[in-house]
Amino acid sequence: MQTKLAPEYQGTADGDAAEAILRKCVHCGFCNATCPTYQLLGDELDGPRGRIYLIKQVLEGDTPTRKTQLHLDRCLTCRNCESTCPSGVAYGQLLDIGRKLVDAKVPRPLGERSLRWTLKEGLTSPLFGPAMKLGQALRPLLPASLQNKIPAAQDAGAWPIGQHARKVLLLAGCVQPAMQPNINRATARVLDAAGIQTVIAPEAGCCGAVKFHLNDQEGGKAQMRTNIDAWWPYVQGAAGICTGVGVEAILMNASGCGVTVKEYAHFLHDDPQYAAKAARISELTKDLSEWLPELVGKLKERITTAVACEAGHIAFHPPCTLQHGQQLRGGVEKHFGELGFDVQLTACEPHLCCGSAGTYSMLNPALAYQLRDRKLGHLQETIGGNAPSQIASANMGCITHLQSGTSIPVRHWIEVLDTALSHAP
Numbered sequence: 001m002q003t004k005l006a007p008e009y010q011g012t013a014d015g016d017a018a019e020a021i022l023r024k025c026v027h028c029g030f031c032n033a034t035c036p037t038y039q040l041l042g043d044e045l046d047g048p049r050g051r052i053y054l055i056k057q058v059l060e061g062d063t064p065t066r067k068t069q070l071h072l073d074r075c076l077t078c079r080n081c082e083s084t085c086p087s088g089v090a091y092g093q094l095l096d097i098g099r100k101l102v103d104a105k106v107p108r109p110l111g112e113r114s115l116r117w118t119l120k121e122g123l124t125s126p127l128f129g130p131a132m133k134l135g136q137a138l139r140p141l142l143p144a145s146l147q148n149k150i151p152a153a154q155d156a157g158a159w160p161i162g163q164h165a166r167k168v169l170l171l172a173g174c175v176q177p178a179m180q181p182n183i184n185r186a187t188a189r190v191l192d193a194a195g196i197q198t199v200i201a202p203e204a205g206c207c208g209a210v211k212f213h214l215n216d217q218e219g220g221k222a223q224m225r226t227n228i229d230a231w232w233p234y235v236q237g238a239a240g241i242c243t244g245v246g247v248e249a250i251l252m253n254a255s256g257c258g259v260t261v262k263e264y265a266h267f268l269h270d271d272p273q274y275a276a277k278a279a280r281i282s283e284l285t286k287d288l289s290e291w292l293p294e295l296v297g298k299l300k301e302r303i304t305t306a307v308a309c310e311a312g313h314i315a316f317h318p319p320c321t322l323q324h325g326q327q328l329r330g331g332v333e334k335h336f337g338e339l340g341f342d343v344q345l346t347a348c349e350p351h352l353c354c355g356s357a358g359t360y361s362m363l364n365p366a367l368a369y370q371l372r373d374r375k376l377g378h379l380q381e382t383i384g385g386n387a388p389s390q391i392a393s394a395n396m397g398c399i400t401h402l403q404s405g406t407s408i409p410v411r412h413w414i415e416v417l418d419t420a421l422s423h424a425p
Helices: 013-024 030-034 036-041 048-059 066-073 080-084 091-105 110-122 128-137 181-193 209-213 217-236 255-261 275-284 288-299 305-309 320-325 331-338 365-379 396-403 413-423
Strands: 166-170 196-199 250-252 285-287 313-316 342-344 390-393 410-412
Touching: 013 048, 013 091, 030 048, 030 080, 036 365, 048 066, 048 091, 066 091, 080 091, 080 320, 110 209, 166 181, 166 217, 181 196, 181 288, 181 413, 209 217, 209 255, 217 275, 250 255, 250 288, 255 285, 255 320, 275 285, 285 288, 288 331, 288 413, 305 413, 313 331, 331 342, 331 413, 365 396, 390 396, 390 413, 396 410, 410 413
Parallel strands: 166 196, 166 250, 250 285, 313 342, 313 390, 390 410
Antiparallel strands: none
């Protein structure tokens, strides 16, 4: 797709990057076939191809409007279109640039600005944990719209105290410790059972995705630098922190965080102080499912067929950040099957987004709930037309969002594995 940049964008980092991405697009429209919002709305401008045209027009000097902004806002950034695109268009990167340029020229209404500020500052604040505890205490009194966002309090169990020579870093995350604390503790317990110690750097916080995708891109990058600084001594194996031995990997049990940290090298490529470190962090970062082959080998003797069968039929929902952002597919189902679990994908639209998409479900609830209900309808018919015993996923946002629409338990797959280990002889 040929683009003639307007003078204000010529020679700029955003302009050059966007032009390179646009040149790969052959406007074939294959992307629309797998775009969730295009499926719901049927509007060309609510599909990837239409949004690409809108961004192209802005880069060529057209004045963006509030309508331009709304069409870009409706994108879930699920990146399904990237999996579908035969030309390798980096749509997610182009969208980040487009939103940044449009927001610079189109003022948002006060209500929108207030909500977006509250989300990007509140979700990443140290006060989020106490606020979540208060919300959970008052949950029965809250309206359904708020109950959907506040999961019931969990008994997360104990963090393992075993010391092991093998160590990995784990990003605790910004909201996960308060909303779903069992995910991190289950991760540590499963790794402990495999002879691997989980280490959390106290200074590391939000991965940066929340602020970055709410168009506080500099705020998001600042959080990325903070995490790099927090992790770097562990990566280097500084004495007194990791007893002189560097960690083997930085594991992510939230696929949304994982796809972001894996792209630190991209986000900070032009930062002379952090570019090399960011590249090393991205190289070390692995989704927890990428370590499943090793875990299966370590745990297979402990998880008997009888223990695996106790979990019942499990429907697996692969988050978009796992299957499209990180291009990881099939691993959880395959390796769980090796352990004797009955895990299956839905036969219909397993590629489609559930509607959670970070803060999307709070900014676009009507579309988010339509996608949630569509996804749950498919998941409940995964196994021979019968509802599964539980639904497993790999990202806390998807888990909370899906659980708000069903009575079937929705859990992280690592929690399923942790429960099986607790029942093992």
